[in-house]
Amino acid sequence: MASKRVTSVITTAVTIFAAPEHQTGKITAINIDNQSAAARTLIFQDVFTPDASVGTPSPSAQTVVRLQVTIAAGQSISVDRNTLEDIRILGTAKVVGDATSTLCVIxxxxxFE
Structure with a gap:
């Protein structure tokens, strides 16, 4: 099992991992430590391009929100297993925060499956 540590950033999504072709990514745990002075909202995204088909020969990249979490100032949370159970990443897993803060660690x- 792999791990990735990132800090909360605004407007620019940070890559957590990219699923290899013909596999899906499975997030098994998320721990967030927000020691900043304000609550932070984090959005976990899946960015992927569907395969070409007869009806859509050149599909465009899709960004799907898989999870959104708000953490109070000075709090730490662990996202429970039941919340993560059905989340599958088809392309690249990314996270973006509502504000820049090196004090919010994810x-x-x-x-991969």
């Missing part, structure tokens, strides 16, 4: 564990 630790994500994942593997």
């Amino acid at each position: 630790l994500t564990n994942y593997h």
Whole structure:
């Protein structure tokens, strides 16, 4: 199982991992430590391009929100297993925050299926 540690950033999504072709990514744990002075909202995204088909020969990239979490100032949380159970990443897993803060740390564990 792999892990990725990132800090909350605004407007620019940070890559957590990219699923290999013909596999999906499975997030198994998310721990967030927000020691900043304000609450932070984090959006976990899946960015992927569907395969070409007869009806859509040149599909465009899709961004799907898989999870949104708000963490109070000075709090730490672990996203429970039931919340993560049905989340599958088809392309690149990314996270974006509502504000820049090096005091909001996100630790994500994942593997590929």
